[in-house]
Amino acid sequence: MSNKLSSSVPTDREVVLGILNNSEEALNKLYTGYFPMVLQFILNNNGDEDDAKDVYQEGIIVLYNKIKSGNFELTSKLKTFIYSVCRRIWLKKLSQNSRKTKDVSDFDDIISVEVDLEEHEEKDQRFEKMQSALLNLGEPCKTIIQDFYINNLSMQDICEKFGYTNTDNAKTQKYKCLQRLKKLFFQH
């Protein structure tokens, strides 16, 4: 508002369609387009560049999940949505760290994003659970699981990569890893 955002900002439609089509370019445009806005907000409200990056990425994840969930309706400008979400996230972080939160300096309009953030928090919790479960899983299990489920390698590839004598061995190993990971994930 007080400073013109210099980078080119994609249209809202472009962003939504791009994300639905997994377009990397659309995400890049979106990311670079609105980062200055959030950076400005964070810097002027007791934060630094790293805070801005964290908060902004979380905000983009919220938007991303909202669009991906399919029931996304453009009730406000994307800019306003992103700003409101990031603002909410940052204020919450500030209050958690019991840092000063009064006299928020605002640079844009705000809409209510409580519902979106509640959903996001649930997802975020599962993300963190999965992250810590994978971390506690140890090697080589972690890599095997990631290769199979995230990087979509075939059992054959994994068998070769880890030097198993046959795919059945690899399958058995993967099964054991998966059981442990599930146990870690569900026990929390």
Added chain:
Amino acid sequence: MRNEIELEGIIEDYLNGKLTEAEAQAFEQLRLTDPSVDHKVVAHKVFLESLNDYADVLDLKHQMNQAHAQIDVEGLSKKLGPHPSFIVNLWRKNKAAIAVAASFILLTIVTIYSIQQTTQQTGTYEKLNKEMNSLRSSTNSLIRNVKSTHSVKPNVNPGKFGGTGFALSSNGYILTSHHVIEKSDSVYVQNSKGESYKVKMVYSDPVNDIAILKITDSEFSPLAPLPYSLKRTSSGMGEKVYTLGYPKDDVVFGEGYLSSRTGFNGDSLAYQVAITVNPGNSGGPLLDNRGNIIGIINAKESNSDGAAFAVKSKYIAEALNAIPQDSLVRRIASTKKNQLQGLKLTKQIEKVQDFVFLIKVYK
């Protein structure tokens, strides 16, 4: 062990929709009959979804980090971060607020201005002492005639300013408006019979516009007991009131009603009275129809007819306290009973007029 690995393979394929229709149906049948299998399916579904979300977010973060690397964060920070100057910062932060405040102030000014246009008593406040020289009407000569023929002590120098006053006690204490006798060289009072007496000022209160005079003339014979009394409490709107005064050299009656509990522009010292008064009425008593003095006429609004102002009687009571009490003989009472109560208006006037004086001021 092998069975379980196979079962999980089937569950995964089932969840990923990789089973053929027949296989899927068979598997669903198994789910229905074996709760432990069903439980495994549900748990695995949740797990796979979480894992997928995790992978998605991880991927998204990776992409965002790449995008982030392209941004010149440092440069932006310098441009967008808090400005070292406090003033610039304040301006940046509160730009919106300042704009809102400014427009609010502007709106307020406009509103107040328009309200003033409609509600403020736009007429100027005009004190009702009479500048006799400036009266160009035919009554002017009439005054002179009366004055020269009827005065006990004929004045070589005719009074230049006039007002009204009324007796506070039998022994010659007279109350009038402060502005009537303000800056005067000498003051005379003249009763309804045309007799003049010299007075001196014993008390004046410019704030409440009250002055008390004392007749010092040796010719003066004490008055009868005062017919009216002083009302210390305030009167209500719509109260019928009348006044006697000297807008000309003879006493003039005026009748009206109390139209507001406050005076000019909300002045709480005074009442607003719907009554016709003229220059010369200043200092005249304002009486209700039970013979209580409720105020002193002191001004009117110049633009509108019938809007006069009267100082509230409680300030008379305050002024009275300033006079040594033993010097007041048969002073004005503040009882509710008085001689006028129940009398017809004409009778009341007849009684009151002997206690109302023309104040003649020489400057």
